[in-house]
Amino acid sequence: CLSGWGAFTESLLTDVCPALTSKISGLVKGHSIETPGPITPDIVSESLKCGRELAKASKRRGAQLIRNGVNLAGCSPALLHFFSTKLPADVKSVAEKSHEILTATKIMQMRLCGDAECTPNTFLSFLEHQVIRLNDISYCKPYSITCKKSAKFRTIDGSCNNLKHPAWGRSIAPFTRIAKPKYADGIFAMPVARSGRALPNARVLSTRLFQDAQMNSRVLSHLNTQWGQFVTHDMVFQVMESTDEGGINCCAGNGNDMLPPEWENDKCIPIRIPDNDAFYSYQGVKCMNFVRSVTAPREDCSLGHAEQMNTVTSFLDGSPIYGSDPKLAKKLRAKSGGRLRTESRPKCTKGFLPMVEDKSSVCVLRNSSDPCYLAGDGRINQTPTLAMLHTLMLREHNRVADILASLNPQWSDERLYQEAKKIVVAEIQHITYQEYLPLNFGENYFRYYRISPVSLYNRDYSDDVNPGIINAFGAAAFRYLHTMVPASIATCPSGYQAVYQHRLSDHYMNPILLEQSPESFDDIVRGILAHSSGESDPYVTGEVTNFLFKCSSAWGLDLIAMDIQRGRDHGLASYNDYREICGLTRARTFQDLAREIPQDRINALQQLYECVDDIDLFVGGSMERDVDGSILGHTFQCIVAEQFYRTRVGDRFFYDNGEMAHSFTPDQLKEIKKASMARLICDNTDGVQFIQRKAFEVESAYNPKCRCDDYSAIPYVDLTPWKKGIFDLSD
Ligand code: HEM
Ligand SMILES: [Ca+2]
Numbered sequence: 001c002l003s004g005w006g007a008f009t010e011s012l013l014t015d016v017c018p019a020l021t022s023k024i025s026g027l028v029k030g031h032s033i034e035t036p037g038p039i040t041p042d043i044v045s046e047s048l049k050c051g052r053e054l055a056k057a058s059k060r061r062g063a064q065l066i067r068n069g070v071n072l073a074g075c076s077p078a079l080l081h082f083f084s085t086k087l088p089a090d091v092k093s094v095a096e097k098s099h100e101i102l103t104a105t106k107i108m109q110m111r112l113c114g115d116a117e118c119t120p121n122t123f124l125s126f127l128e129h130q131v132i133r134l135n136d137i138s139y140c141k142p143y144s145i146t147c148k149k150s151a152k153f154r155t156i157d158g159s160c161n162n163l164k165h166p167a168w169g170r171s172i173a174p175f176t177r178i179a180k181p182k183y184a185d186g187i188f189a190m191p192v193a194r195s196g197r198a199l200p201n202a203r204v205l206s207t208r209l210f211q212d213a214q215m216n217s218r219v220l221s222h223l224n225t226q227w228g229q230f231v232t233h234d235m236v237f238q239v240m241e242s243t244d245e246g247g248i249n250c251c252a253g254n255g256n257d258m259l260p261p262e263w264e265n266d267k268c269i270p271i272r273i274p275d276n277d278a279f280y281s282y283q284g285v286k287c288m289n290f291v292r293s294v295t296a297p298r299e300d301c302s303l304g305h306a307e308q309m310n311t312v313t314s315f316l317d318g319s320p321i322y323g324s325d326p327k328l329a330k331k332l333r334a335k336s337g338g339r340l341r342t343e344s345r346p347k348c349t350k351g352f353l354p355m356v357e358d359k360s361s362v363c364v365l366r367n368s369s370d371p372c373y374l375a376g377d378g379r380i381n382q383t384p385t386l387a388m389l390h391t392l393m394l395r396e397h398n399r400v401a402d403i404l405a406s407l408n409p410q411w412s413d414e415r416l417y418q419e420a421k422k423i424v425v426a427e428i429q430h431i432t433y434q435e436y437l438p439l440n441f442g443e444n445y446f447r448y449y450r451i452s453p454v455s456l457y458n459r460d461y462s463d464d465v466n467p468g469i470i471n472a473f474g475a476a477a478f479r480y481l482h483t484m485v486p487a488s489i490a491t492c493p494s495g496y497q498a499v500y501q502h503r504l505s506d507h508y509m510n511p512i513l514l515e516q517s518p519e520s521f522d523d524i525v526r527g528i529l530a531h532s533s534g535e536s537d538p539y540v541t542g543e544v545t546n547f548l549f550k551c552s553s554a555w556g557l558d559l560i561a562m563d564i565q566r567g568r569d570h571g572l573a574s575y576n577d578y579r580e581i582c583g584l585t586r587a588r589t590f591q592d593l594a595r596e597i598p599q600d601r602i603n604a605l606q607q608l609y610e611c612v613d614d615i616d617l618f619v620g621g622s623m624e625r626d627v628d629g630s631i632l633g634h635t636f637q638c639i640v641a642e643q644f645y646r647t648r649v650g651d652r653f654f655y656d657n658g659e660m661a662h663s664f665t666p667d668q669l670k671e672i673k674k675a676s677m678a679r680l681i682c683d684n685t686d687g688v689q690f691i692q693r694k695a696f697e698v699e700s701a702y703n704p705k706c707r708c709d710d711y712s713a714i715p716y717v718d719l720t721p722w723k724k725g726i727f728d729l730s731d
Contacts, residue, residue: 013107016057017050020107044132051104055096062265066245070263073254075364077556078289080509080549082247083362084379085239088325091172091311097140098295105187105303120186124305132303140297142172152662153418154653156322156329158313161652164463167299169314169650171324174296174307175471179581181305181571188306190269191568193614199568200608202271203288205619206560207278209604212542214487216532223677224696225484225533226385227436233320233377235647236474237312240291241267251287254553258287267292269569271561279546283555290562292569308570312377314469315651316432318425321393323376332376338401338416340394347518349686350395364509364551371515383504385489387511388524395684397424400719407723419722426655427675435677437644439696441637442629451645456669457658460649467650470643472578475570476618477639479563480632484534487541489513490527494687499530505547505556522687529691532698536631538622567618575620575635576613582638587612596624596634667721674715682708
């Protein structure tokens, strides 16, 4: 039961908290675990005090391990994985509170259960009935929130979007769940098989079920997949635990071996690599670094199982451009004309993103002059195509701000910033809900379930719908799109006469491809339009399953193995549980999966898993046949559709909400609805003159290239309806 709790032992507990032991044990004497004596506030605060001591001890131990040399090597893939997850101090302190609460819960479980018959479920249902809250709720609430009800614009951290539940959807908050978690101890320990044995190794599942035989999509462009990642980064960011001294190493050296338990940080859940691994065995790699996600206290500060933290706003609100925290948001602004900071480059009329202060701490620099960008999201430099989209969106913001400034010279910097941001966010929402989602997940499905609305205004907003990200969406369902990442980045000179391919793994954490010459940026844009996306099948390029974040070594990490391990880290319920939630029958035997999963994959699953109930959500969901018109199978489709429904209907500021103080006027909204991915590219590149109208699809006879200045083919968003009359005093 202690797996996942690392150094947390019975004897440590007795040493640190001797008084608590007798106090809690007294509760079950003469009672049963289902009906123990009352948990008094005194016991709760005593457990918390003890939890605090133990959490501190764990932190000290983590720091000591690093000082003893268990740290990450200079240019290792494991270190690059930490590049995008630098945590501000206030986030760390929220995470620490959650460690204290979790440890207090664990202590109570250990003491109450003792040797008695006590399954994780009995303890949890006991906890649920008591709903044990901390005496002082402010202790674990990150901030007290006071909302300005008449505010016309979103807050940067997403708070106050929902006036009844001001914390819903904000950053630095727990994910939501639609199924009970399946931690081995009901609290935080890594899940195990039904038999109590270990689940199948995540790397083995990856190599056996997600082979490297990637086909290209015949319809979808690379830009389609890239937009998907950008949307992901707007909605979800789970980060890994780290120490004040830096990232945590869970392996010996640079993955040469597993660490003995006494050298392992208790946040470690490394992936063992089998000796016969067809790739890593030749590299001498036996251990893949993997660190648990940061957790967050729940809104009511109650004791119970772990919830992981979302560090960005759940709303689709442009947070990768503007930031999810006010300090960063301020730093990104130019402080005049409502603009965001940009840098200029010789012979380029359009701006580039600003640079981070300490480039070598978040990028792999080959030359000190290499670019390393600063944006609203820390993952920006992961690949050049991601950085390209960020740059396009930054340019769009400044383009819009400049037009608004010329229409309304009286507007302040603040007004221009907010109005331009509101327009850019509306364009992102429009492109996502009208272009991206129906194309990928089925036009009929998304319109039928009204996930993508059809009339000019929608009136669906409900303050009872929680816009928070569903844990299973971020930690499993949407990660299926990792199977579509193409193996290369394409560049294509003006005129599209040729396409050059660049290996993805040569370009992690260094966006130099965008800046080699004045034409480079546009070459990448043309490349991503001409290049196909990977096919949506469970075949995945080795560029992400063997070479992810490759740096100086000849190997990298395995993203699919990490996706599987992450689902377990988050205690996601099993594939079978989600089948039921999504309206399928629960499978009792492997053969019961036959309607959704092809026979050869059922056979493979049966060889790997002991029991059909053990199948991980990510694995089972990925094996399903696609539903009609979608790139996803039934179960992932259900989770993804539910998420995008909540993201729209639970967002008070969703762009086409009507009849609200902040709603666009009909003339404005009609213009916003002309926005398209193709227009966005035409307006924000120097030399892209031709583009297919449907930019998320490759060029074809039915989707031919048009000239950017053909405004009937690619409509232009005219901002004149934003011009205020001279007698308009609404500012
Ligand atoms: C070259 C392209 C990509 C790379 C290198 C990449 C890499 C990663 C990495 C390293 C993680 C964190 C893994 C972990 O620690 O658990 C991650 C998470 C994730 N990725 Fe990707 N990814 C790529 C493309 C995509 C695409 C195209 C999508 C979807 C359309 C996507 C969706 C997600 C989601 C939903 C998560 C979870 C996010 C979170 O909870 O923070 N990724 N990806
Ligand atoms: Ca967001």
